[in-house]
Amino acid sequence: MDTAWLHMDRSDNPLVINALLVLEQSADIAAVIDRFVELVVHEYPRFRQVVLTRPGVVSVPVWKDVEVVLTDHLQHVHLAPAGLKEDLWATVGPLLDAPLSPDQPLWSLTDIRGLASQQRVLLFRAHHVIGDGMAMAKLLLSLCDEDDVGLPRPRGRAQAPDGPWVERVTARLDAGVDMVRAATQLVTMNPETPSPLMGPLDGTKQVAWSEPFPLSRIQTVRDALGGTVNDVLVSAVAGALHVTLDDPELADLHALVPVYLHPLSAPIPKDLGNHFAPIFLRLPSSTPNAVTRLQHVRRRTHSLKKGQMPLVSAAAVHVIGHAPRSVENVAVDHFAARASLVLTNVPGPRSAVHVAGARIDDILFFVPQPASIGVGLSLFSYNGSVRLGVSADSARDLSPERLARAFAAELTALEAAAKRVGTS
Secondary structure, three states: OHHHHHHOOEOOEOOEEEEEEEEOOOOOHHHHHHHHHHHHHOOOHHHHEEEEEEOOOOOEEEEEEOOOOHHHHEEEEEOOOOOOHHHHHHHHHHHHHOOOOOOOOOEEEEEEEOOOOOOEEEEEEEEOOOEOHHHHHHHHHOOOOOOOOOOOOOOOOOOOOOOOHHHHHHHHHHHHHHHHHHHHHHHHOOOOOOOOOOOOOOOOEEEEEOOOEEHHHHHHHHHHHOOOHHHHHHHHHHHHHHHHHOOOOOOOEEEEEEEEOOOOOOOOOOOOEOOEEEEEEEEOOOOOOHHHHHHHHHHHHHHHHHOOHHHHHHHHHHHHHHOOHHHHHHHHHHHHOOOOEEEEEEEOOOOOOEEOOEEEEEEEEEOOOOOOOOEEEEEEEEOOEEEEEEEEEOOOOOOHHHHHHHHHHHHHHHHHHHHHHHHO
């Protein structure tokens, strides 16, 4: 699977996971970097290795130990004189475009200075071949001073029944049928309907993020309208796309969504790696009504959760990683043409945490997009609130800032609908 994600990298679309840490004014960035070197670079071999490819019909990438020169992985950037949030957006976007040198371990840290609030900002980047987004989030949180960062425990997948043998056999037969059905759906999916989010890339990214929205208010919406917190957030994303794209002929857009195959509480593997399955979720972006969108999301996510698509998808990525490069490229392009964006939702600490004595005021993620997919939307909850991080290739007809504002407005619209239900 790691090989497959390595080869999905494109010169105009680096497959790099990006995380932005916004620290309090008094933060000692040098101390934070020292802790990163001690707890990540020294502890996890992938941060001290490069990828080499052995020649052959089927190329076999291997890891090779190299000496880490810290200055090769560090850079310092100054914001425009005003140091406003918009200046930070304008600075971060081009940084996400930069490829990581294959001659060095595939990670970097950027100290971004000059924010008017005097907060300190550190951008962490790591290529997807090192590990998936959940592994990178856990790595960053392992730097925290707190022993327990209070990660929420998501609901797991339903377990196989352990009743009478007839029920167990029937359940396994049903799972087998579901796997065949899921494999058929995966192979026969139609290409994405043309939309402002499809087409060639120009390799220049723009970013923005929403204001924090309290999770307690989202939970109130969930309690009144049903579903899960994730359902509410995804329906707000769909609504934000509907409003921002403002296309009367807009069809439902497909999002590539990672489903993690290891429990959140599992320890970080020393070799990190990718332990997730990408699935296709049809977003009700063509539906104008907020409550109806939520109902659609509930039904579609429930169908995906109870089915076998994650396992089938994981197997497909595994097979792609073993194929000759020419076949692999065709397969990757085939599946990339069936989604308009990548959407992730990673739960973070419930309370504020600290690193090297400094409080982390905010954590933002920017999910990478494989092949020709040019839009990434990242939900991340932290300290009782959730934000949406938006990254988009500038060739896409999408304003990240407008989408981020629309996301908050859609959550407010769902909150108003929930209050109407509560008073009816």
